[in-house]
Every structure is written in structure tokens, then in C-alpha cells.
Amino acid sequence: MTATDRPSSPYHPYAGRFDVHAAMPEEPISREQILGELRQMSAEEDHKGDTGRVSGSIYSGDHDHYALLTEAYSFYAHANVLQRDMYPSATKLEAEIIAMTADMLHGDDETGGLITSGGTESLVTAMLTYREWGRHVKGIERAQVIMPVTAHPAHEKAFHWFGIDVVKAPVTDQYVVDVDFVREHIGPNTVALIGSAGTYPHGLIDPIPELGRLAIDHDIGLHVDGCLGGFVIPWAEDLGYPLPPFDLGVPGVTSISADTHKYGFSLKGSSVLLFRPKSLRRHQYMIIEGWPGGNYALPSMGGSRSGGLIAATWASMLHLGKSGYRAIAADVFRTADEIKAAVRSHPELTLIGDSLFNVAFRATPGGGAIDIFHVNDALTQRGWRMNGLQNPPALHFCVTKPNTQPGVTEAFAVDLAAAIEYAKDPPSAMPRSGATYGAGGVSPDVDQMRSAIIDRLDAIHEIGPR
Ligand SMILES: Cc1ncc(COP(=O)(O)O)c(C=O)c1O
Structure with missing residues (x-):
């Protein structure tokens, strides 16, 4: 059934303007109509962001840049990069994105990475990695992580899903994590600390060198959440703005996330997670042998992944x-x-x-x-x-x-x-x-x-x- 006379609501402003599809149409709808509706809705919705009156949300806004990205995307939109025998270019593009991000964030030969679907997946994957590292290397059954109250809630998804205990560290009157509190709360089950660069609420950079020293002293991980700031703050130093050390150049930082779909100006659905040493990455590989469908081995959370986003990110x-x-x-x-x-x-x-x-x-x-x-x-x-x-x-x-x-x-x-x-x-x-x-x-x-x-x-x- 389709209807244009449905009442609109704050979440459904197009009811009454366009047909509402509660089931697939029996007969095909024309390409012109489909693209016309999408063009109209997206143009109206983009208008607000394009005027420059929106905080965050739209990072590039440059429609020429989007045209390049969507063209790059189109070559691989249908490609499943799990099938590397069919799409070996995925290895070239993915590895180069990881290498370029590592170069920007002062990685070294011992740095390795993953491409994920966004900041949330990068953070959740980092937390899973530290839980597994704690189990495999330190014999910690019930991992604990210390997280500043200002760190992104995606970390908490991981704690909830993976049974990790969290200690929430307050911030100082400067709104960065209270390092003394962190120091006092590191215990035998602590597997990792978290710092942000910068925080979602206030865009501030936690004292990463001090957290790094604690991580080294206690032989634990330190994840830097650079999902938001990771592709914009690295340029501050060149531009003469004061920038505290925050990335893999800081001793003790063992992972960092930086979202290509934010200030990396790629399409939505991509982020980079870097590990140092790269052997850390292995703790979250998933290898299941003996399945009737064949031995199953995946490097990250997702299953089938589109090559389109990888191509778009590389192009960006x-x-x-x-x-x-x-x-x-x-x-x-x-x-x-x-x-x-x-x-x-x-x-x-x-x-x-x-x-x-x-x-x-x-x-x-x-x-x-x-x-x-x-x-x-x-x-x-x-x-x-x-x-x-x-x-x-x-x-x-x-x-x-x-x-x-x-x-x-x-x-x-x-x-x-x-x-x-x-x-x-x-x-x-x-x-x-x-x-x-x-x-x-x-x-x-x-x-x-x-x-x-x-x-x-x-x-x-x-x-x-x-
Ligand atoms: C600091 C920080 N970390 C993580 C995320 C989560 O990223 P995503 O929305 O891509 O999952 C955000 C999102 O704004 C963020 O600001």
C-alpha cells in the first residue's frame, strides 16, 4: 500500500509529500522517480549543513569532493573485500590508508591497523583487543579499563557487550582527565587506560604523555580516542598552534583511532584503528575452524565489507x-x-x-x-x-x-x-x-x-x- 495522505510527524516530514512504502511495489518504479525523490530530499536536507550553521555532523560539505568520492565508491560498491582473490586491490587501498594514517600519527615500523565502519567500531574493537590481550598475556579473567568521564560512550558499549569492568575517572577543573585519580585506581585487573584527542564534549586533549608513562609503568595498554580530532589536530603544529603530544609519538600509546569519515573527509562508514605493536591486532582476530561452511577467519568485527568505502577513503x-x-x-x-x-x-x-x-x-x-x-x-x-x-x-x-x-x-x-x-x-x-x-x-x-x-x-x- 502506498499513500500520500498519511499524516506527517516530526520524524516523518515526507508523509503527504511522497508515497509511503509499507511493502515493495508490485511493479517497478522508474529510475527517474526514484532518483528524483532522493535528489529532492537530500538537496533540502543538505541545505542546512551547507549554510555553515551546523556544529559537527557534516565535515566536508564540498560537493565536488563528494563527487570524486562517490565515483571512486562506484567502482567497488558491489565488491566484497573479504574475497581478496577477486579483489586484490582492496589490499593495496586498505594497507595504504593504514600506512598514510600511521605516518600522520607518528607511527613506526611496528605500527599496524584495521579499517572499521566508524568510530564506534574502532573503540569497541580496541576494548575487545585489550580484554583479550589481558586474558592471553596476563591471565586476567575479568578485565578492567579506566576511562575519563568525558570519553565517548561507545567505549561503554564494549564494556557492556564484553563484560569489562570500568572505572570512570573524573576530570580536573581544566576538563581533562585527572591523572592522579587514574594512577590511584590502576589495579591487578587493569588492562588499559583511555585518553581522548580531543573529547567529544569539549574538544580537549587529555594529558596523553602522563597516561603513557602510567601505561608503561604498569605494563598495560593506552588507547587514544582520536576519532573526532585525529585527522584535524595533527596539522596544528605545522600551523603554529600549540599542540601537546597525543599520538603514537608518545611512549606508552598502544592504539589510536582516527575517523576517516569525520575530518578525513571520506564517506560515512569508515575509521582507522592503529595498534603498536601491530601484534596487538591479532588478539581480536576471529578464527573458527571446522565449520561446515569452511574455516572462518576474519580480521575485524564485520563480515562482508564493501570495497566502495575503502576506495572513497583512499581517494579522499x-x-x-x-x-x-x-x-x-x-x-x-x-x-x-x-x-x-x-x-x-x-x-x-x-x-x-x-x-x-x-x-x-x-x-x-x-x-x-x-x-x-x-x-x-x-x-x-x-x-x-x-x-x-x-x-x-x-x-x-x-x-x-x-x-x-x-x-x-x-x-x-x-x-x-x-x-x-x-x-x-x-x-x-x-x-x-x-x-x-x-x-x-x-x-x-x-x-x-x-x-x-x-x-x-x-x-x-x-x-x-x-
Ligand atoms: C571522540 C569521539 N569518539 C568516538 C565517536 C564515535 O564515532 P562514530 O559516531 O563514528 O561511531 C565520536 C563521535 O562523534 C567522537 O566524537
């Missing part, structure tokens, strides 16, 4: 080159500086740390006057999409390439000033926005309401109200 890295990444990073850092200046110009707001690329700010503590989510409400009305944070309540503006276009920071400064005025005298005491990850700070009824969040997760998998 080669086409931009170091100079291309460096030039975009320069624009990102300059834009972040301008946003920080706008925030600093208001005594009602306070920056959280001083990130190179991901500017977090809150209502000035003790300033008393405003709720940061009222500021967000007013920014939203003016077409901005910030990310809402909590503990403390704050917003971040994660600067990506679309935000670097002319006029964006000037418009932000004007709208931020207006948003503060709005927040001083809001129309209702309760702000409309809050801190729900992935919802851009907008969460109509879900503030601290787990059941409403679960309803939303259900709703985005349904075809909509009937």
Missing part, C-alpha cells in the same frame, strides 16, 4: 594530500578562534577549555542570569544547530569545513548576542532544548526521560503514523 586522502588537510585545518582553527572571541566578548558565557576546533561554552557559573539552553533555543530559531552538553550544561560548536565559509562567524556573533538577550528574559522558564546526543541539542520531550528516548528510537524505525 590522495586527492586532498597533506597540503589539502592542512589548509582545511587552518580554516577550521581560524574559525574556532573567531567563535571563541565571540563567546569571550560576553561575560554571561564562559569557555570550557580552549579547544582548537570544538568550542564548548556554558553560562558563567555564579553569573546567575541565564540558562544556556535558552541561548540554544534562540540560536535554533535563527537557524543554528549546536550540540547540547551536560555536567555542566553547555553547548559546543564543533567547527567543520562548511562553517569556515565567509560570513558565518560574523553572523554567529550577531545571533549569539541576540540569543543572550533572549535568555535574559525568556518567554518560558523551561527551555525547549536540552542535552541529547545526536539530536543537536533539540529534544522536545526527552529531557532526562528515558522512556521518551526509547520511544524516539522506536519511532525512527517505523514508517510513521497511519
Whole structure:
């Protein structure tokens, strides 16, 4: 059944505009109609990100670059890279992506890697690796990992799935991990520490050299989550920005993740996970002998994988080159500086740390006057999409390439000033926005309401109200 008269909902704005397909059509729909609908929806949806008023989410926004990536993708979209006898080019492309990423992050001959489907898979795989390493090498049955409270929740998926105990380390008043706390909580079952470069909430870099020393002293792993920052902060040093050591150049770092589908400017669905020594990688290989389907051996979580994303990622890295990444990073850092200046110009707001690329700010503590989510409400009305944070309540503006276009920071400064005025005298005491990850700070009824969040997760998998 198809219908254009279905009611729309916040999650189903196209009901009423396009047919809703609750079952496959009996007869084929034309290529023109299919591509036409997709073209229309994607153009409308891209518009917001392309204007430069969105934090994070869209990293490149350059449609010429996308055209290159999708063409590269198209050659291998159908190829299953598990079948290396059929697609030996996958080894060339994959190994070169790993090598180029390792070179950027100060890896050495002992560095090896994997390509995964994204940051979450990279982090989960790293945690599995350390659990297995602890078992095989140290005889630790119940592994424990120490994770800063600001580290990404994808780590917690691994703890939940793989039965790993976690100790959550607080952050200092500088919002980076409290190393003293970490030191005091390393125990006989600790297999690894985590640090971020930079953190999702505040874009800050944990003290990786100090964590590295602890890792060496206790003969345990140290994973650096560079999923967000891994392809943008490496260029800071060349550009004259202060950059603390954070990567494989730091003794004690045994793995690092960097997402090619974020500041690597590839298509969604790819990330690189590097190990040093590369023998660590083996602890998560999966080899099952004796299966009637044949001996089964896989290097990572996934089964069949498309060669398309590997080709697109390879094309992105080669086409931009170091100079291309460096030039975009320069624009990102300059834009972040301008946003920080706008925030600093208001005594009602306070920056959280001083990130190179991901500017977090809150209502000035003790300033008393405003709720940061009222500021967000007013920014939203003016077409901005910030990310809402909590503990403390704050917003971040994660600067990506679309935000670097002319006029964006000037418009932000004007709208931020207006948003503060709005927040001083809001129309209702309760702000409309809050801190729900992935919802851009907008969460109509879900503030601290787990059941409403679960309803939303259900709703985005349904075809909509009937
Ligand atoms: C620091 C950090 N780590 C990991 C992730 C998870 O990445 P993904 O959404 O690609 O799974 C993110 C996502 O924003 C992140 O910011």
C-alpha cells in the first residue's frame, strides 16, 4: 500500500509529500522517480549543513569532493573485500590508508591497523583487543579499563557487550582527565587506560604523555580516542598552534583511532584503528575452524565489507594530500578562534577549555542570569544547530569545513548576542532544548526521560503514523 495522505510527524516530514512504502511495489518504479525523490530530499536536507550553521555532523560539505568520492565508491560498491582473490586491490587501498594514517600519527615500523565502519567500531574493537590481550598475556579473567568521564560512550558499549569492568575517572577543573585519580585506581585487573584527542564534549586533549608513562609503568595498554580530532589536530603544529603530544609519538600509546569519515573527509562508514605493536591486532582476530561452511577467519568485527568505502577513503586522502588537510585545518582553527572571541566578548558565557576546533561554552557559573539552553533555543530559531552538553550544561560548536565559509562567524556573533538577550528574559522558564546526543541539542520531550528516548528510537524505525 502506498499513500500520500498519511499524516506527517516530526520524524516523518515526507508523509503527504511522497508515497509511503509499507511493502515493495508490485511493479517497478522508474529510475527517474526514484532518483528524483532522493535528489529532492537530500538537496533540502543538505541545505542546512551547507549554510555553515551546523556544529559537527557534516565535515566536508564540498560537493565536488563528494563527487570524486562517490565515483571512486562506484567502482567497488558491489565488491566484497573479504574475497581478496577477486579483489586484490582492496589490499593495496586498505594497507595504504593504514600506512598514510600511521605516518600522520607518528607511527613506526611496528605500527599496524584495521579499517572499521566508524568510530564506534574502532573503540569497541580496541576494548575487545585489550580484554583479550589481558586474558592471553596476563591471565586476567575479568578485565578492567579506566576511562575519563568525558570519553565517548561507545567505549561503554564494549564494556557492556564484553563484560569489562570500568572505572570512570573524573576530570580536573581544566576538563581533562585527572591523572592522579587514574594512577590511584590502576589495579591487578587493569588492562588499559583511555585518553581522548580531543573529547567529544569539549574538544580537549587529555594529558596523553602522563597516561603513557602510567601505561608503561604498569605494563598495560593506552588507547587514544582520536576519532573526532585525529585527522584535524595533527596539522596544528605545522600551523603554529600549540599542540601537546597525543599520538603514537608518545611512549606508552598502544592504539589510536582516527575517523576517516569525520575530518578525513571520506564517506560515512569508515575509521582507522592503529595498534603498536601491530601484534596487538591479532588478539581480536576471529578464527573458527571446522565449520561446515569452511574455516572462518576474519580480521575485524564485520563480515562482508564493501570495497566502495575503502576506495572513497583512499581517494579522499590522495586527492586532498597533506597540503589539502592542512589548509582545511587552518580554516577550521581560524574559525574556532573567531567563535571563541565571540563567546569571550560576553561575560554571561564562559569557555570550557580552549579547544582548537570544538568550542564548548556554558553560562558563567555564579553569573546567575541565564540558562544556556535558552541561548540554544534562540540560536535554533535563527537557524543554528549546536550540540547540547551536560555536567555542566553547555553547548559546543564543533567547527567543520562548511562553517569556515565567509560570513558565518560574523553572523554567529550577531545571533549569539541576540540569543543572550533572549535568555535574559525568556518567554518560558523551561527551555525547549536540552542535552541529547545526536539530536543537536533539540529534544522536545526527552529531557532526562528515558522512556521518551526509547520511544524516539522506536519511532525512527517505523514508517510513521497511519
Ligand atoms: C571522540 C569521539 N569518539 C568516538 C565517536 C564515535 O564515532 P562514530 O559516531 O563514528 O561511531 C565520536 C563521535 O562523534 C567522537 O566524537
